[in-house]
Amino acid sequence: MNNTVFDKKTSTKTAAFSLFNTILSSLDKKKIVGGLFLDLQKAFDCVNHDIPLSKLNFYVISGKANKLLKPYIKDRY
Numbered sequence: 001m002n003n004t005v006f007d008k009k010t011s012t013k014t015a016a017f018s019l020f021n022t023i024l025s026s027l028d029k030k031k032i033v034g035g036l037f038l039d040l041q042k043a044f045d046c047v048n049h050d051i052p053l054s055k056l057n058f059y060v061i062s063g064k065a066n067k068l069l070k071p072y073i074k075d076r077y
Contacts, residue, residue, distance in 0.1 A: 049073055 026033050052073050056066060 023033050023035075053070065056069060056073075061069070
């Protein structure tokens, strides 16, 4: 799937369409499709935000995963 659709410049409708299109295309090709959808908002609302960031560094989470999680954790209020 093209991860570039899930950014600040893309609408939710466009991202959802891309996701569903990728799923349906994969099913048409007889591929196995699975998904995991998490709502982490409440989990991070009750945690000191420095703790998850330090754990990211401890476990050497880097690359795309770090770029995705760090702004989400840091900008919570």
